[in-house]
Amino acid sequence: MMKVEQKLFENRYRIDEGHGHVAIREPEICRERCTTRSCTWCCPAGCYGTDEDGGVVLSNDGCLECGTCRLLCDEFDNIDWSYPRGGYGVLYKFG
Amino acid sequence: MPEKFDVIVVGAGPSGNAAAYLLAKGGMKVLQLERGEYSGSKNVQGAIMYAEALEAVIPNCRRQAPLERAIVEQRIWAMDDRSYVGSHYRGESDEGAQPNRYTIIRANFDKWLSRKVREAGALLICETTVIELLRKGNRVIGVRTDRAGGEIHADVVVLADGVNSLVATTSGLRPPVKARDVALAVKEMHFLPREQIEQRFNISGDDGVVIEMFGKITKGMVGTGFLYTNKESISLGIGCMVEDFKKAGVSPNQLLEDMKRHPAVKPLIAGSEIKEYSAHLIPEGGYNAIPAVHGEGWVICGDSGGFVNAVHREGSNLAMTTGRFAAETILKLRDEGRDFTAAHLRAYRTALEDSYVMKDLKKYRDMPGILHHNRQFLTTYPELLSRAADTFLKVDGVDKRTKEKTIKRDFVARRSRFGLVGDAIKLVRAFR
Numbered sequence: 001m002m003k004v005e006q007k008l009f010e011n012r013y014r015i016d017e018g019h020g021h022v023a024i025r026e027p028e029i030c031r032e033r034c035t036t037r038s039c040t041w042c043c044p045a046g047c048y049g050t051d052e053d054g055g056v057v058l059s060n061d062g063c064l065e066c067g068t069c070r071l072l073c074d075e076f077d078n079i080d081w082s083y084p085r086g087g088y089g090v091l092y093k094f095g
Numbered sequence: 096m097p098e099k100f101d102v103i104v105v106g107a108g109p110s111g112n113a114a115a116y117l118l119a120k121g122g123m124k125v126l127q128l129e130r131g132e133y134s135g136s137k138n139v140q141g142a143i144m145y146a147e148a149l150e151a152v153i154p155n156c157r158r159q160a161p162l163e164r165a166i167v168e169q170r171i172w173a174m175d176d177r178s179y180v181g182s183h184y185r186g187e188s189d190e191g192a193q194p195n196r197y198t199i200i201r202a203n204f205d206k207w208l209s210r211k212v213r214e215a216g217a218l219l220i221c222e223t224t225v226i227e228l229l230r231k232g233n234r235v236i237g238v239r240t241d242r243a244g245g246e247i248h249a250d251v252v253v254l255a256d257g258v259n260s261l262v263a264t265t266s267g268l269r270p271p272v273k274a275r276d277v278a279l280a281v282k283e284m285h286f287l288p289r290e291q292i293e294q295r296f297n298i299s300g301d302d303g304v305v306i307e308m309f310g311k312i313t314k315g316m317v318g319t320g321f322l323y324t325n326k327e328s329i330s331l332g333i334g335c336m337v338e339d340f341k342k343a344g345v346s347p348n349q350l351l352e353d354m355k356r357h358p359a360v361k362p363l364i365a366g367s368e369i370k371e372y373s374a375h376l377i378p379e380g381g382y383n384a385i386p387a388v389h390g391e392g393w394v395i396c397g398d399s400g401g402f403v404n405a406v407h408r409e410g411s412n413l414a415m416t417t418g419r420f421a422a423e424t425i426l427k428l429r430d431e432g433r434d435f436t437a438a439h440l441r442a443y444r445t446a447l448e449d450s451y452v453m454k455d456l457k458k459y460r461d462m463p464g465i466l467h468h469n470r471q472f473l474t475t476y477p478e479l480l481s482r483a484a485d486t487f488l489k490v491d492g493v494d495k496r497t498k499e500k501t502i503k504r505d506f507v508a509r510r511s512r513f514g515l516v517g518d519a520i521k522l523v524r525a526f527r
């Protein structure tokens with residue numbers, strides 16, 4: 001099975017250092033209240049993971065800007081989501 | 096005093112490009128804003144393009160367009176775990192007639208269409224994200240972008256910003272898009288030498304084959320897989336409803352990887368080089384999920400208005416057609432010297448209602464609900480069909496009548512007589 005990270009390696013990105021466009025609002029909610037944590041498997045780029053002490057961590061870099069995480073976190077509305085600044089983010093060669 | 100335009104078009108996908116092209120051709124001062132580096136750099140599609148919808152915008156342009164292959168064969172496969180039952184349709188266009196459907200690569204196609212838009216006289220500014228709409232009371236009077244001093248005014252704004260529809264949502268013009276109304280699709284581009292593609296799919300020249308797949312490959316979720324031939328690559332992808340991914344606990348990448356291992360798919364992509372992995376949402380809520388499409392000084396087109404016919408996998412054509420109707424409505428109001436009020440822009444809604452756009456969406460309005468509540472169409476039936484074919488075709492000394500009985504018993508055992516009849520009625524109703 002081919003891992004997501006391997007696949008993302010083929011993509012082109014222009015990373016906006018220091019300007020993450022997706023962020024978890026309240027890490028506590030992920031840790032204490034969210035039982036589904038569907039972001040950890042639904043994100044097609046594997047941007048969400050869990051850390052040792054039961055929290056959820058997010059890394060923006062491979063984001064494909066699909067918007068899935070924003071929609072599925074509807075119970076807590078805990079994701080602050082916007083498009084990257086103009087020109088940044090994923091740059092599809094084929095689409 | 097900020098700069099002022101006649102029209103601002105937000106987004107440079109097929110809907111925004113169709114609208115901007117016609118508005119500029121019609122002599123309006125058009126500003127088009129696109130967040131990507133170029134038109135197409137953010138966009139994902141299968142991709143099947145319908146020439147009629149394109150040429151309704153730019154007549155007889157297909158020879159110039161970067162098309163991949165003309166589709167001569169369509170396969171539909173109902174997939175079980177290690178087999179499928181399928182139907183193939185192959186047919187050349189009539190003598191002298193042009194093909195109706197082509198595969199395309201969106202980055203190339205969008206770039207080309209965008210050049211046409213600029214040649215028509217529209218001003219395109221890329222690398223600019225629209226943040227929200229400017230309002231004066233109820234009336235939309237322009238947009239705010241992420242650039243310094245980024246307020247720009249216009250008499251009317253065309254929202255063509257795609258499925259997430261953030262601009263309209265942030266500005267309170269529509270309710271937020273819901274997880275149950277959108278599908279998430281993941282896709283890979285598999286490159287292979289041209290001759291190999293032609294051999295594997297029994298085609299030559301610029302002829303192409305497309306395969307649509309449903310059944311066990313989506314693991315009980317509502318969705319479909321696809322495999323489309325391009326000149327030197329194969330587009331392979333699979334998509335399911337976001338809400339289903341959430342409930343099923345299946346990762347999109349895993350789903351795609353499992354599909355690639357299916358014995359019917361694997362040999363078709365063997366030895367290929369993957370050059371891109373993409374993901375994109377598709378609005379699949381159908382007629383019932385379409386928001387208000389016009390208001391004071393604004394209209395909404397394409398995916399951001401939810402214009403996708405999921406049953407027939409049509410989206411780009413609806414995008415171009417809704418963009419065209421929006422432009423035609425605006426041009427007509429300008430000619431008549433009328434203002435872009437909600438009452439006047441209602442003509443856009445009427446044009447949609449009178450065309451295939453709303454007629455088709457209305458026809459299938461119950462389909463999302465039916466699939467949502469009847470997973471047997473995606474799991475049990477493909478399996479039963481495959482088993483039936485296997486039973487009937489195996490030469491093992493059992494007589495044919497006994498085989499027929501076994502198949503019938505299989506169906507009844509899984510769905511009951513009552514269930515079978517009910518399912519048939521549901522399907523007929525949904526397609527009527």
Ligand SMILES: Cc1cc2nc3c(=O)[nH]c(=O)nc-3n(C[C@H](O)[C@H](O)[C@H](O)COP(=O)(O)OP(=O)(O)OC[C@H]3O[C@@H](n4cnc5c(N)ncnc54)[C@H](O)[C@@H]3O)c2cc1C
Nearest residue numbers: 106108109110130140141143225256257397398410411414
């Ligand atoms: C995997 C997949 C397969 C598909 N297959 C088919 C198919 O075979 N045939 C078919 O007809 N349809 C298909 N579709 C549907 C089709 O791709 C869409 O319906 C079509 O692209 C919609 O066009 P659009 O112009 O409305 O939106 P988009 O093409 O999404 O364009 C929106 C544009 O707006 C820009 N934008 C967004 N927000 C902002 C902002 N705030 N500021 C500035 N710019 C912004 C984006 O960068 C983008 O360029 C498929 C879709 C997917 C995901």
Ligand code: SF4
Nearest residue numbers: 030034037039073078
């Ligand atoms: S779904 Fe939302 S609340 Fe739950 S873990 Fe993910 S980000 Fe946190």
Ligand code: SF4
Nearest residue numbers: 043063064066067069
């Ligand atoms: S937008 Fe899509 S790719 Fe980006 S983090 Fe959210 S789910 Fe993952």
